[in-house]
Amino acid sequence: MSHTLADLKRGEHAVILDVSSVEIPLKLLEMGCLPGNKVQLVQVAPFSDPMYLNINGTHLAIRKETAIHILIEKL
Amino acid sequence: MSKHINIALIGNPNTGKTSVFNALTGLNQQVGNYPGITVEKKQGICKLDRNLKAHIIDLPGTYSLNASSLDENVVIELLLNKNDKDFPDVVVVVSDVENLKRNLLLFTQIKDLEIPTILAINMADRMSYKGISLDIPYLEKHLKTKIALISTRKNSGIAELKETIQSYKDISTEPCLNASEIDSEYFNRLRVAFPNQLLYKLWLVITQDVNFGKTNRKEIDAITSFKTKSEGDLKRLQQKETIKRYQFINEVLKIGKTVDASQAKDLRTRMDRILTHKIFGYVIFFFILLLIFQAIYDWSSVPMDLIDTAFANLSEWVKDTLPPGDFTNLLAEGIISGLGGIVIFIPQIAFLFLFISVLEESGYMSRVVFLMDRVMRKFGLSGKSVVPLISGTACAIPAIMATRNIESWKERLITILVTPFTTCSARLPVYLIIISLVIPEGSIIGLSYQALTLMLLYLIGFGSAVFSAYLLNKVLKIKSKTFFVVEMPNYKLPLLKNVGLTVLEKTKSFVVGAGKIILAISIVLWVLASYGPGDAFNNAEEIVTEQYASDNLGSEELNKKIASHKLEHSFIGITGRAIEPVIRPLGYDWKIGIAIVSSFAAREVFVGTLATIYSVGNDDEETIKNRMAGEVNPILGGPLFNFASGISLLLFYAFAMQCMSTLAIVKKETNSWKWPAYQLVVMTALAYVVAFASYQFLK
Structure with a gap:
């Protein structure tokens, strides 16, 4: 079963498999959220939302509702 | 070449x-x-x-x-x-x-x-x-x-x-x-x-x-x-x-x-572990806010007092030095008093922009956005709304411009609409002067009543912003796809040069922008207060002298009576008295009415207007506060600024939409007159109702 970014636990690493182009804004892709790139969940706010990520060296935060559209494979 | x-x-x-x-x-x-x-x-x-x-x-x-x-x-x-x-x-x-x-x-x-x-x-x-x-x-x-x-x-x-x-x-x-x-x-x-x-x-x-x-x-x-x-x-x-x-x-x-992968663990990881922590993160943010407010109220009071006294002295000096006449009066009573009302803001504005630019430069502001997003979303706002709401305590104009990075139109619109509720620095002089007049000195567990009142007003401002956001979120039927991306930059020690330039630039644009309006209004007010139609104004001296002929008043006392009679029958007095029935239930007299009307251009004009009105025909070198404390309620007797009318006035300013520049910027940012009109009507009506209720209850 495939996971989404929302399933990641704090400190865990993963590789991005696919990004739904309908739900995900171009801006996020431009910041490095692309298939093949590595991602780590750095920190979560209460209720695991938003999520503070390190994608490919870029540190950014996105909401859980966005994270569920990004498919990953845990490392 | x-x-x-x-x-x-x-x-x-x-x-x-x-x-x-x-x-x-x-x-x-x-x-x-x-x-x-x-x-x-x-x-x-x-x-x-x-x-x-x-x-x-x-x-x-x-x-x-x-x-x-x-x-x-x-x-x-x-x-x-x-x-x-x-x-x-x-x-x-x-x-x-x-x-x-x-x-x-x-x-x-x-x-x-x-x-x-x-x-x-x-x-x-x-x-x-x-x-x-x-x-x-x-x-x-x-x-x-x-x-x-x-x-x-x-x-x-x-x-x-x-x-x-x-x-x-x-x-x-x-x-x-x-x-x-x-x-x-x-x-x-x-x-x-x-x-x-x-x-x-x-x-x-x-x-x-x-x-x-x-x-x-x-x-x-x-x-x-x-x-x-x-x-x-x-x-x-x-x-x-x-x-x-x-x-x-x-x-x-x-x-x-x-x-080289063998690098040491960086500062970011260690700092983020504390600053974005589920509990400590919020505690630290709260203390930073406290520090900012402390700076604005406490640290800036010294330079502000100096400025206030300096302008009172300057006005006195101008009157003593220049030959008497209309021009001298305009300069001393209109322009200098009015300008004093704006220059006095400089310390607070500078402190506020100093803190905001340090928080932005250091990268901490993004952590606040991260921490607050979930909470703010409950009210239809975004984590990114925190920055405008904090900047709003300086001035709503840059705050509304700072909403641009909010991706969702609905969240952005709500932020724009509620930001003017936050206590901007233009409200501060109004608050400070009224609090010092009507709230007793003294303290409870080391916190002065006056400081507590001020803090309460900030909470009211922030609370009404959040509460109206909640209502707007329910009422507004706007479908917009929300997505939220915020970069978490590295922590950096802010560069002195960058911070200094920001503070300089923002303060300058505030003083020049607001200064122009205030200067213009001060001059208009002075003219309206110094001239009047008909006999009641032009023959004031004879009328008053006759009226008090039997009372044997000293000449100083008599001059005061003449001045106030003149003011009452000047153009501004006539206008003020025309609107008095509307504001009387809130506990105000016509002079406060004039100040409120003129402060629809910009709130800070309130103090300047009262300063101008009270200094017309007044030869004593006094600070604005002393003049206000001496005002007597014409109907009930007793001081005009008492607890009930003071609270009513504070609440009126907390809610009313009195800033033309803000309305203009909202028009620009929302590209429609609908939203600023909506703000003006709703906020002002709310202010009237709340002020009315509080005065009637406390009176």
Whole structure:
């Protein structure tokens, strides 16, 4: 079963498999959220939302509702 | 004659682009607006050598040329319009060394526009600390550019950057990759149809609605026929383009940039563990807020008292020194009193902008956005609304402009609508003077009643902002796709120069902007208060002397009676008394009424107006506060400013929408008169009702 970014636990690493182009804004892709790139969940706010990520060296935060559209494979 | 060239500074947010701008231009810079929109336009002059001056524009930060906001759009409009007087001869892309990969995306896009482009890699001083090494000749060759390694923090590499700029003509204008490979067939058709246009330019026009240069417009309009692809297809193609660019960048960086993995754990991880912690994060944020308020109320009170006294003395000195007459009176009673009312804000505004710019520069503000997003979303706001709400305690105008990076239109609109509830610095003088008049001194567990009242007013402001956001979220039927991306930049020690320039710039624009309104209103008020129609005004002396003939008043007492009689029958007195029935139930007299009416232009005018009204015909050198304390309620007797009327006035100012500049900015940002009109009506009605209820209850 495939996971989404929302399933990641704090400190865990993963590789991005696919990004739904309908739900995900171009801006996020431009910041490095692309298939093949590595991602780590750095920190979560209460209720695991938003999520503070390190994608490919870029540190950014996105909401859980966005994270569920990004498919990953845990490392 | 010396030549001059145009330089555009472009880069991602948080790369230190503005530091580079400050390093190049120093104090030779000015901040204005792009015509028609409220995006800040920063430009400056830099002398490259004896005969060559550079005109530098610091463009808004952007991650790519695919604009998603008004600010980012400015960048594209300029780069696509060769006829713009600011069109750059050379572009300097400012990148930071740690996020080089992401920064290069924007770089490769600009290269496709065939403009000479220099890559300035900032924060080079962090390279060894991070274990990064760069193969500059290799990078220059493959990126087809010249690279300048700089550090604005260590002030190194700036001279080399200037040299590179000077020889901009040697820089290749060739693109560094062929992005059209993502769909060769489509791009070939495009090339055949518009042989005279740059392919990438066409592509940018197709994928987003930019309107570059009116002269070019017609030619490009024909392009609409080329929007044969569906929006979804275009979006997929844009995605392919981004991937393609990253492939190229990865290839180049594989050899061009090496990172020694054995680097020590960085500061960021350790600091984030505390600052974004589920509990400590919020505690620390709370204490930082406390510190800010402490600075604004406590630390700034000393310079404020000095300013207040200084203006009272100046007014007195002018009266004593200049020959008596209308002009002297206008100067002493109208202009100086009015200006005093604005200059007194400078310490508080400066403190507020100091804190906000330190929080922004250090990277902490992004952590606040992260911490607060979930909470704010409950009220229909975004984590990014925190920044406008905090800035709103300085001034709603920059705060409303700061909502631009909120991606969802609904969240942004709600933030714009509720921001004017937060206690801006213009409300502060009104609060301070009334609190000192009606709230007793004394303290409870070490906190003074007066300070507590002030804090309560801030809480009311913030509370009503959040509560109305909650209501608006339920009422507004706007469907907008929400997405939320916030970059978490590295922690940085704020540069003194950057912070200083921000504080200077913001304070100056506030004082000059508000100062103009206040000065104009002060003069008008003084004229209205110094002249009046008919006998009641012109023969005031005789009337009053006759009236009190039997009372045997001293001459000083009599003069006071005459002055107040005159004021009452002046133009302003007549106007004030006309509106008195409306405000009487709130506990105000006609003088306060005039102050309230005039402060619909800007709240801070309130104190200035009272100062002007009370100083007309008043020869004593007194501070405004003493004059107000001496006012007597004409009907009930006793001081006019008592607990009930004071509280009523405080609450009126807490809720009322009294700032024309804010309404103008809301009109600009929402592009409709509907929303500012809505704010004006709802907030003012609310203010009236609350003030009415509190006065009737407390009286």
